[in-house]
Amino acid sequence: MKKLIVRGNKPLTGEITISGAKNSTVALIPAAILADSEVVLEGVPDIQDVYSLIEILNEFNVKTHFENNVLRIDPTDMVSIPMPTGKIQSLRASYYFMGATLSKFGEGVIGLPGGCFLGPRPIDQHIKAFTALGAEIEDEFGVITLATPNGLTGTRIYMDVVSVGATINTILASVKAKGKTTIENAAREPEIIDVVTLLNKMGAKIRGAGTNVIRVEGVEELHGVNHTIIPDRIEAGTYITAAVAMGQGVKINNVIFEHIEGFIAKLDEMGVKMDVGEDSVYVHPSDNLKMVNIKTLPYPGFATDLQQPITPLLVLAHGEGTIMDTIYPQRTKHIPELNRMGADIKVDGDIIRITGPTKLTGAQVKASDLRAGACLVIAGLIAEGETVITGVENILRGYANIVENLSAVGADIEMVEDDQPEE
Incomplete structure (x- = not known):
């Protein structure tokens, strides 16, 4: 079994190239x-x-x-x-x-x-x-x-x-x-x-x-x-979110903007500054983010697979917001893990309610599925101190070279063998 160790609160700069979908x-x-x-x-x-x-x-x-x-x-x-x-x-x-x-x-x-x-x-x-x-x-x-x-x-x-x-x-x-x-x-x-x-x-x-x-x-x-194969729009959204959260100028390459228009529109609404090129997105440093409400819908709406990765970013935003996942309403296993790190999020029936901003602190958390794993990696990048993520095999199912990609832009992240047996 492997686990990820993320030492958070490090600025990110540089470029990441997106894999095939x-x-x-x-x-x-x-x-x-x-x-x-x-x-x-x-x-x-x-x-x-x-x-x-x-x-x-x-x-x-x-x-x-x-x-x-x-x-x-x-x-x-x-x-x-x-x-x-x-x-x-x-x-x-x-x-x-x-x-x-x-x-x-x-x-x-x-x-x-x-x-x-x-x-x-x-x-x-x-x-x-x-x-x-x-x-x-x-x-x-x-x-x-x-x-x-x-x-x-x-x-x-x-x-x-x-x-x-x-x-x-x-x-x-x-x-x-x-x-x-x-x-x-x-x-x-x-x-x-x-x-x-x-x-x-x-x-x-x-x-x-x-x-x-x-x-x-x-x-x-x-x-x-x-x-x-076309570029992976969910991977693109995941890395753009990390760049918004911790970036001091990060360029994401091999992106088809039309594929993530619904996602980019939400970031605009939050006050994120981005330059959208022909096949890349440059994310400027962003602070004073505004809280938004998100509703996932079939394409071309906001993708359900980006609901979990964007949640830690909402934790940094000012105000109260909601997420409604109309595709997978039970996609909420990342919420208790984020709360363990200091988030203020409640699951109320099919609605996720977020109050921000709150400060995240490193903790031991578990990736219950692929996109929950992406969410926790981003939360770890934001948090003060060390975050240890287990359930890493779920992340590796869908993100190629995630440690190398994030390390290349300045993240302090490593994958280690976990000697502790799973409970």
Whole structure:
């Protein structure tokens, strides 16, 4: 087990370059198996989720090579095998193999996925879409068996809730189906556009990505291509938040501003001074921050994944504010940890209430999930004294080189082996 030690209250200056998007990558990798020859993905982040997906690919007899952020995926000799347990169950994003194996082999056996526990995360919309396309589904104790006795046929599918996962899985399942599929009330996230861009390069016929109606015309085969992944907007938001909190002038590179417009608008409202360039954001030193109210919404609204990283910044702001997470209302495990460091935050039903500014002091805290971990790292950078963060494996699932990136701009942060067994 590892832990992070952050000695806080150090000014940050310099530059940080953002990696490829985690939430794109975990969908692009399963999408790549639909090709009949090698797919090369560039800008792949060096994170634990990628290694987990590579292990799953290898079990399917897919050849892979990962070096210098370039992942080669050769599905030429891929075989259809049941994957009811093991790696596939430990990783939430592995559910994209449901749509991909259904499309490629007309069958699949997949263990129901894990990942960060953020409250109920039903896959009923995925199942509804597969069934509408003509698949037969059995669910026995979290092991999903997919079969297509008569092949898949395009149809009209209306999503009851806007879901990135269900939208991508439906695209993967319908890309080789006979005829046309129309997905209505589709999610509009940039990561969906990224996946569709890859599939269209491979020979798919998909229109409407980035809008709420996506049309897929089935094709018979897909071929290998090269594709560069978009930058990670959540990582960008995380580092911009750290730069606002402790920066004396920090430049964040490889940022697509349009992807984080809702987030940047909130920082403007708080009084943060930023220069937004073509592919970078320069954050000026900011003090006397104003408190704001935040409501997370599907894209292009304020991202639920940035709710936790921005919370420590609100602790520094003047006034009273609220956070309402309409996507994952139970995403509050970071709050008791921040209060342990001296924050004044209450969880009141589905509303997080913050009073600021308060002074944070280092403490021993635990990262219960990926973005809670990012929140605690930022809190540690702000706090006086030493913060010790356990549950580091959750942070490494989604942030590549976080220690190196923050150290390079002046943070005092290190990762050490933890000899204490977890309680």
